[in-house]
Amino acid sequence: AQTVTQSQPEMSVQEAETVTLSCTYDTSESDYYLFWYKQPPSRQMILVIRQEAYKQQNATENRFSVNFQKAAKSFSLKISDSQLGDAAMYFCAYRSEIDGGTSYGKLTFGQGTILTVHP
Amino acid sequence: SQTIHQWPATLVQPVGSPLSLECTVEGTSNPNLYWYRQAAGRGLQLLFYSVGIGQISSEVPQNLSASRPQDRQFILSSKKLLLSDSGFYLCAWSVPWLVGAGGDNEQFFGPGTRLTVL
Numbered sequence A: 001a002q003t004v005t006q007s008q009p010e011m012s013v014q015e016a017e018t019v020t021l022s023c024t025y026d027t028s029e030s031d032y033y034l035f036w037y038k039q040p041p042s043r044q045m046i047l048v049i050r051q052e053a054y055k056q057q058n059a060t061e062n063r064f065s066v067n068f069q070k071a072a073k074s075f076s077l078k079i080s081d082s083q084l085g086d087a088a089m090y091f092c093a094y095r096s097e098i099d100g101g102t103s104y105g106k107l108t109f110g111q112g113t114i115l116t117v118h119p
Numbered sequence B: 001s002q003t004i005h006q007w008p009a010t011l012v013q014p015v016g017s018p019l020s021l022e023c024t025v026e027g028t029s030n031p032n033l034y035w036y037r038q039a040a041g042r043g044l045q046l047l048f049y050s051v052g053i054g055q056i057s058s059e060v061p062q063n064l065s066a067s068r069p070q071d072r073q074f075i076l077s078s079k080k081l082l083l084s085d086s087g088f089y090l091c092a093w094s095v096p097w098l099v100g101a102g103g104d105n106e107q108f109f110g111p112g113t114r115l116t117v118l
Helices: none
Strands: A003-005 A010-014 A019-021 A024-026 A032-039 A046-052 A064-069 A074-079 A088-096 A107-109 A113-118 B003-007 B010-013 B019-026 B032-038 B044-052 B055-058 B065-070 B073-078 B087-094 B113-117
Touching: A003 A088, A003 A107, A010 A019, A019 A113, A024 A074, A032 A064, A032 A074, A046 A064, A046 A074, A074 A088, A107 B044, B003 B087, B010 B019, B019 B032, B019 B087, B019 B113, B032 B073, B044 B065, B044 B073, B055 B065, B073 B087
Parallel strands: A010 A113, B010 B113
Antiparallel strands: A003 A024, A019 A074, A032 A046, A032 A088, A064 A074, A088 A107, A088 A113, B003 B019, B019 B073, B032 B044, B032 B087, B044 B055, B065 B073, B087 B113
């Protein structure tokens, strides 16, 4: 079974600075997807960024980028130019490549990292 | 565009009482549907998923059950609530994976229901 580990329960950053959130995972699969979700105080889960394991290029979405190290099974999230609205809990998640016999891929979540942004 | 609704938003129930949480999706057909529980504001645990009407798979044996009476409706139920059932319940949907078309690349979450069992 796959496991996802976020070793930083809490992180903080000054507004306009850069912060990196860590995530490692354990799997024996070669094809899979990785995600970062954001959960603000409203508790609405919002997809931030995703990475396909077969792609070597790191995904980027505006101020959010990832450092995907497949051999090390590491998937960190970098937030540049941090804004007050970035304050939230961030979850790393793993999804297996779809089994051809099913139409569903299970998501496994890490325990989350609470990010505080100081003005 | 697709939207997902959950109700109620909050619920306080006594131990031993029944439970029914509802989730509906608009703007898509034949979605994969999921129920998650988030305890103490931490990680999400998948409880149930469904790939079609009447098709329910359970990830964790427990006091809860799920049903999918309509294509875009997913219900989480319990006959008798336990204290340990307290938590934040999230419903999610995804586009099902199809041969040649891919899909199920990401899950979209509803606003959640906060359940307190006293």
